[in-house]
Amino acid sequence: MSLLPRNRNAHPPAYAPGYKSSVPRSPSKALISGVATASEQTGPMFGHEVLGERDNNLILNFTGQPAIGERIIVHGRVLDEYRRPVPGALLEIWQANAGGRYRHKKDSYLAPLDPNFGGCGRTITGEDGSYEFLTIRPGAYPWPNGPNDWRPMHIHFSVFGHSFGQRLITQMYFEGDPLIARCPIVNTIPDKSVVDRLVAPLDMTRALPLDCLAYKFDIVLRGQRQTMFENKPEGM
Amino acid sequence: MVQPLDYLEESPSQTAGPYVHIGCTPNFVGIEGIYDQDLGLAPFPDDAPGERITVTGTVYDGTGTALRDVLIETWQAGADGTFGPGAQGWCRMPSDLETGEFVLNTVKPGATGKQAPHISLWIVARGINIGLQTRMYFEGDDHSADPLLNRLEHQNRRGTLIARDTGNGTYRFDIRLQGEGETVFLDL
Numbered sequence: 303m304s305l306l307p308r309n310r311n312a313h314p315p316a317y318a319p320g321y322k323s324s325v326p327r328s329p330s331k332a333l334i335s336g337v338a339t340a341s342e343q344t345g346p347m348f349g350h351e352v353l354g355e356r357d358n359n360l361i362l363n364f365t366g367q368p369a370i371g372e373r374i375i376v377h378g379r380v381l382d383e384y385r386r387p388v389p390g391a392l393l394e395i396w397q398a399n400a401g402g403r404y405r406h407k408k409d410s411y412l413a414p415l416d417p418n419f420g421g422c423g424r425t426i427t428g429e430d431g432s433y434e435f436l437t438i439r440p441g442a443y444p445w446p447n448g449p450n451d452w453r454p455m456h457i458h459f460s461v462f463g464h465s466f467g468q469r470l471i472t473q474m475y476f477e478g479d480p481l482i483a484r485c486p487i488v489n490t491i492p493d494k495s496v497v498d499r500l501v502a503p504l505d506m507t508r509a510l511p512l513d514c515l516a517y518k519f520d521i522v523l524r525g526q527r528q529t530m531f532e533n534k535p536e537g538m
Numbered sequence: 539m540v541q542p543l544d545y546l547e548e549s550p551s552q553t554a555g556p557y558v559h560i561g562c563t564p565n566f567v568g569i570e571g572i573y574d575q576d577l578g579l580a581p582f583p584d585d586a587p588g589e590r591i592t593v594t595g596t597v598y599d600g601t602g603t604a605l606r607d608v609l610i611e612t613w614q615a616g617a618d619g620t621f622g623p624g625a626q627g628w629c630r631m632p633s634d635l636e637t638g639e640f641v642l643n644t645v646k647p648g649a650t651g652k653q654a655p656h657i658s659l660w661i662v663a664r665g666i667n668i669g670l671q672t673r674m675y676f677e678g679d680d681h682s683a684d685p686l687l688n689r690l691e692h693q694n695r696r697g698t699l700i701a702r703d704t705g706n707g708t709y710r711f712d713i714r715l716q717g718e719g720e721t722v723f724l725d726l
């Protein structure tokens with residue numbers, strides 16, 4: 303078993319000057335490539351015992367009283383590059399409230415905090431790789447980069463697969479948001495067709511009448527190759 | 539025409555942004571009551587076998603400024619060189635919000651095959667577009683057979699992957715994202 307190499311061309315480069323924070327925080331030397339070893343093939347696994355009952359319900363998980371905003375279900379599957387479901391994957395999400403404000407001392411945007419919205423949630427995928435969150439649609443917000451840059455509505459996702467080499471953080475965007483194309487962080491990804499893979503479509507098959515809309519967001523992790531012809535990776 | 543290769547491609551990375559702690563260590567930034575405790579507070583239980591060590595370090599940007607909003611995850615073998623079970627061997631460390639220093643209290647890993655004892659690191663923060671992979675080896679160990687260290691073309695950069703022994707089971711490991719003394723980052 304070994305991890306497929308990452309296609310770095312389908313990720314943002316470290317240095318993306320349109321996103322100013324990347325300028326001093328990007329390595330300037332080439333990455334050292336190699337075959338994944340036991341240290342990358344293995345990774346932490348989390349059991350359902352870490353989860354609380356409301357961990358995937360951001361509408362209620364802060365105070366028990368409902369957060370303000372447009373109620374949505376976010377659901378999808380975690381798959382690998384071979385289209386195999388990834389069961390037991392820990393997903394952690396965080397987001398701004400309906401007004402575009404984070405519960406964080408460094409966020410001083412003038413939209414108010416919602417006393418009933420904390421802004422984080424987590425879940426673990428089922429046997430078929432599926433997951434589901436109930437939350438509110440986050441607001442767009444301005445941020446200091448260019449003179450008038452705004453983040454599109456988005457939810458941050460942190461994903462653990464089965465190996466540490468699959469570790470990924472990304473962001474989900476919402477179908478139809480005109481701010482996506484204008485966002486310097488989105489545009490760190492050079493290829494627009496790659497950006498599309500982060501845009502969740504409205505999914506009326508999962509919307510609940512008189513209750514909430516739904517968006518579908520599938521996540522793909524690096525593939526785990528399994529072949530009887532493979533030599534042992536170096537160092538194992 | 540040929541049959542399509544209908545594989546999927548990995549979802550593209552996006553920066554963790556300035557508020558990664560809300561999602562990954564909410565209790566650490568004062569969002570309490572959602573999770574009992576943050577995940578990854580310690581990599582091993584107190585009674586795990588092996589030598590206890592403490593690694594302290596700071597992540598610096600290209601201007602020499604300490605990152606105070608960085609989140610580091612570590613993954614390592616236990617003292618016997620094997621991984622797991624469960625999440626054992628994994629730790630999540632937000633740097634100190636004032637100083638930028640991180641502290642890892644762990645067990646010194648054993649060698650894994652030909653690989654010398656090491657800890658894998660994954661580093662995310664605002665301005666980092668895709669999580670940075672690197673490794674920490676330990677001063678004083680025999681690194682002569684380690685495949686990764688030996689494949690480094692520029693052997694003068696090898697020291698950036700080796701934690702300095704500061705005595706009594708303590709080590710220092712600073713990470714430089716860019717410029718002079720830039721840490722070797724990996725694509726494994």
Ligand SMILES: [Fe+3]
Nearest residue numbers: 453456458555
């Ligand atoms: Fe955000």
